[in-house]
Amino acid sequence: MIYSDIKSFNKQFAWDRHIENARALKKFRNYIVIGMGGSHFAADLIKTWRPDFPVVVWSNYGLPPLARKGLKKSLVIATSYSGNTEETIDALELALKRKLNIAVIASGGKLIAMARKFGIPYVLVPSGIQPRAALGYLLVATLTVMGEKRALRGLRELAGTLRPGRYEQQGKSLARRLRRSVPVIYASPRNYSVAYNWKIRLNETGKIPAFYHLVPEMNHNEMIGFDVNRSTVSLSRRFHFIFLEDPDDDPRILKRMRVTRKLFAGRGFRSDAVPLRGRNVWEKVFSSIVLADWASYHVARQYHSEPEAVAMIEKFKKLIAKQ
Numbered sequence: 001m002i003y004s005d006i007k008s009f010n011k012q013f014a015w016d017r018h019i020e021n022a023r024a025l026k027k028f029r030n031y032i033v034i035g036m037g038g039s040h041f042a043a044d045l046i047k048t049w050r051p052d053f054p055v056v057v058w059s060n061y062g063l064p065p066l067a068r069k070g071l072k073k074s075l076v077i078a079t080s081y082s083g084n085t086e087e088t089i090d091a092l093e094l095a096l097k098r099k100l101n102i103a104v105i106a107s108g109g110k111l112i113a114m115a116r117k118f119g120i121p122y123v124l125v126p127s128g129i130q131p132r133a134a135l136g137y138l139l140v141a142t143l144t145v146m147g148e149k150r151a152l153r154g155l156r157e158l159a160g161t162l163r164p165g166r167y168e169q170q171g172k173s174l175a176r177r178l179r180r181s182v183p184v185i186y187a188s189p190r191n192y193s194v195a196y197n198w199k200i201r202l203n204e205t206g207k208i209p210a211f212y213h214l215v216p217e218m219n220h221n222e223m224i225g226f227d228v229n230r231s232t233v234s235l236s237r238r239f240h241f242i243f244l245e246d247p248d249d250d251p252r253i254l255k256r257m258r259v260t261r262k263l264f265a266g267r268g269f270r271s272d273a274v275p276l277r278g279r280n281v282w283e284k285v286f287s288s289i290v291l292a293d294w295a296s297y298h299v300a301r302q303y304h305s306e307p308e309a310v311a312m313i314e315k316f317k318k319l320i321a322k323q
Helices: 002-007 009-014 037-049 068-072 086-097 109-118 131-146 149-161 164-177 189-204 222-226 251-266 281-302 311-322
Strands: 030-034 055-058 074-080 101-106 122-124 182-187 211-214 239-245 270-275
Touching: 002 009, 002 131, 002 164, 002 281, 009 131, 009 149, 009 281, 030 037, 030 086, 037 055, 037 074, 037 131, 037 189, 037 281, 068 074, 074 086, 074 109, 074 131, 086 101, 086 109, 101 109, 101 131, 109 122, 122 131, 131 149, 131 189, 131 281, 149 281, 164 270, 164 281, 182 189, 189 211, 189 239, 189 281, 222 251, 239 251, 251 270
Parallel strands: 030 055, 030 074, 074 101, 101 122, 182 211, 182 239, 239 270
Antiparallel strands: none
């Protein structure tokens, strides 16, 4: 099923969304998006689209430690694809108790039930897929609640211009190069959300360890961990580095990526430079994420893993419920 979800991903941008209880939704300039896992990716990507966008992303219990005035002037958007995420429900209950301005995005579950009960504005997204695969729906829903019509027009264009199938062979080829290694993804601070999506897809779909960091920060600490000697070379040789190169990044960051790759190559480490290509930010972001989807899918196939299953997460939830 996840294969078809990747191949038809662009169709999510043509989804005809609708806000229930829309009359209760006011216009705000500041936003707090509450979400865990794939449910907060939309807000992360909004910060890549517009780094100055006034949104706080909170992935924890409760609410972010903002002054009461700041909370009152913000729209709290409680997002959970399943609608049953423990931390998000906790945040929504606290927001209701403090009489904050709230909106809900989910495919069902307790969050939608609470929104209906208390007359909270909400968007019901299509159900039946993994949260990470529903990123298009969640982003469209989030921007709809925020009233960002310009961004929504740009996304709707992707329904016709983004062709996920075009990236499968490139993803499959990258998956072969990643065999028997642990990927580490590097990007600029602006593209943090893209690098994080790569990591999560390799974890959840590929079923392998994967990590990410940012340039230039990694040049001041993490890089030293790969300055090998005879006693540590066996540890570092398992890594495969992926540098997400954005032509719109600061030229100094791109220079640092090139020099870092050269240093790594001199120590026998494998790496790939993966350019972010597209006519605008959204096209660059989602062409890269689709490539990550394909690479992760074929990594799972190489190891005979089930790409869609999240058995450890499901078991963890059951164990937590018993405590």
